[in-house]
Amino acid sequence: MPAMVSELQNGHRSADNRTEDSYAVKRMQIEQQRRSLPIASAEKRLVEEVRKNDTLIVVGETGSGKTTQLPQYLMKAGFSDGGKVIGVTQPRRVAAVTVAKRVAEECGVELGKKVGYSIRFDDTTSNLTRIKYMTDGLLLREALLDPYLSRYSVIIVDEAHERTVQTDVLLGLLKHVKLLRSKSSNGVPNANNLDPKNNFLLGNKNTAEDGSLIQRCNSAKLSPLKIIIMSASLDARVFSEYFGGAKAVHIQGRQYPVDIYYTLQPETDYLDAALITIFQIHFKEYAGDILVFLTGQEEIESVERFIREKLQQLPEESRKLLPVPIYASLPYEKQMQVFKPAPNGVRKVILATNIAETSVTIPGIKYVIDPGLVKAKTYNAKTGVESLVIVQTSKAQALQRRGRAGRDGPGKCYRLYPEIEFLKLPDSTVPEIKRCNLANVILQLKALGVDDIIGFDFIDKPSRMAIVKSLEQLYLLGAITDEYKLSDPVGIQMARLPLDPMYSKALILANEFNCLEEMLITVAMLSVESIFYAPRDKLQESRASAKSFSDPEGDHVTLINVFRGAIDYLRKSEPESSEQKTEKKLRKWCKDNFIDSRSLKHARDIHSQIQRHVQQMGFSISSCGEDMIPFRKCLAASFFLNAAEKQPDGTYRALSSSQVNVQIHPSSVLFRKRPDCIIFNELVRTNSNYIRTITRIDPMWLIEVAPQYFALQS
C-alpha cells in the first residue's frame, strides 16, 4: 500500500510506465505459457484439418490446452471473419465462465467484447463477440430461435465424452444443421424433417410472411458449418462413426504419472478398507493431500466421524490429519474449505462424492483412494420410477478419478478392488439419455421441427419403450396431438419454457385458474434442490424453523410461504438497496431460518426468468389471494399423473403407474396426517418407495379436471 501511495504522489507518468511495464511482462508470461502447451506445436496442423474437414474429432487429454487454444487458433486463421462467431459449448456453467475469462485475458481483451460467455441468467456477449463460450443447454435453446445457428461458423462441443443428455441432443441437432447449411449454400431447398418451416417457436405464419427470420435464412447463402467434437476419452470411434467417419486428431495431454495400486482380494467393507488406506498413507507416505471418492453424504459423514474418533486414540504428534467433506448439497462456505491449505505439517483428507471427479478441481492432491463405486440414477420406463443405486464405476470413470492425483506432480491411486475386477468394468458409463425420462428432450426436438422421434438419429438411441412412454406423457399433458405433432398453443408454449413439462403445463393452467403468481413461485421452488437446510448439530432448531413455514394443506404452499417470507423480509428491512446489499441481507435471512441460500437465490433467478417468459406469452400475473383452493385445484389439474390414494393399510398407491406400497417422505408436512388423496412432485426409490413434496386434494377434483384420464381408470 505505501508503495502505491508514493507512486501516485510522484505523478502520473511514472505510474503509467510501471503499469505498462507490468502489462508487458504479463503478456510475455502468457505468451510463454501458451507456447509451452502440448497443443501449441499442432496449431498449423489443426487449422489445416479444420479447413479440410467439415467435422473433426479432437481427442485431447487433460492439460492439452485444447479448450482455451483451439478457438484462438481458429480466430487467428480467420474463421470468425465477417462477423461470424466461434461457439464453444461446455456441460457446466463454471467451466464456460472460467475458460472465457482465461481466454479473454490471453487475448488481452475485455471480457464480453471479443471473447465472452453466455450461460443462463448471465450473458456477457455482445455484437463484437467472436469467441463465445456457453453451456450446451443454452445453445440448444438458441437453436429454437435460429434453427440454422446462422451466426456461427464453427461450433466446438467440448467434453463430449461426458455424454450428458444435452450434449447428445446437441450432437444430433448439429448433424442436421450441418446438412441444412450445406444444402442452403448450394441453393437446394431443405428436404429434411428438420425443416425450419416446422419450427413452431418462430411464431405464427405472419412472422414468416413479414419476411423476418425464415426468409432471411432461406435466401442467405450460409457457409457450411464446421463442427468440432472435443473429447478426453481415448476412444474417438463412437463420434467418428456417428459423423460418417469423421477424421480424428489426437493431442498430447500433460499429466504427471500416477501409479496404480490394487488390492489383492475384493474388499467386503469398502469403507473400512478406505479408512485403513487413509491411515496407511498418512503414516508411510510423503506429504500431500488425499482424495477419497465416496458415494454420498451419509458415507462421507460416517467416514469423517471414524477418522476423528481414530485420531483421538493416537498420540498428539500423529494427529496431523484433517478430514474435509465436500458434496453438492453442502453449503457453499463449507465447500470452500477444501481449497483452504491445511496448517503447516497437516495433511488434508478430502472426502468427496463425484463432485470432485469433474466439477471441482482441488489442488494439492497426491493420493486418490477409489473404492470403485458411484451412486447413479436409473429410470424404469415402465413404472416411471427413478432410483438412486450404488453401482460400479466404468473404466473411464476410474481413469478420470486417478487423474485427480496427477495435476500438480506425480501421484498414487489406490483402487480398493483387485486388478481383475478393473478389467471386467464396462469401458464407459451408460449415456444419461438412456437413463432418464425423455419428455423434455422430445418436447425440445418437436419444437425444433423433428417429428419422428423414434427415427431420430441419436448417437445412442433410447429404448423404444422409454420414447413411447414419454410421448404418452406429453399427449396426456396436451402438449402433442393425436398425430404426435406439437399442439397449438399448449405444446408450443410448453416448449418455450425452460422447465420440466409438467411445471410448464402448471403455469399455462394457472393462467386459467387465476393463480399464476402462486404457481410461478411454486415451479421456481420445485426446480431447485432442497430448500431447507438441517445441519446435524442444530437439528431441533432447524426443524422448528421449517415448521414455522408449514401449511396444513401441504408442501407446495409451504414452499410459497418460504419464498414470500424472504420477499417480505427484504421489503420490510430496507425496500430499496443495491443488488449486493439485497443478496447479503438474503443470506442472513436464510441463515436465521435454516434455508439454503444458494437454492433460494437460484429459485429467485428462475422465478424472474419464467415470469418474463409468461408475460411475453401474453399472460397476466393473477393471484388467488387468501383462498388456496383454486391453486390446489390447479395442482391437481397439472400433476394428475402424480396423484396417489391412501390404501387401507396406510400406504399409498400411485394412480397412473399403479405403483403400490408408496410412502410419504418424512420431510413432508403431511407425513403424519396422511390425507386420503394427494398429488406429489416426485416418486423416488431409496430404501423404500417415497413420494416427496405433497399436497392434499379432493379426489372429486381429479374427475373434474382430468375426466378423460380418470374416467378410463375406474
Add this chain to the structure above:
DNA sequence: GAGCACTGC
C-alpha cells in the same frame, strides 16, 4: 420418522 450422485435451460 428418512436421508437426496451430478449437471443444465
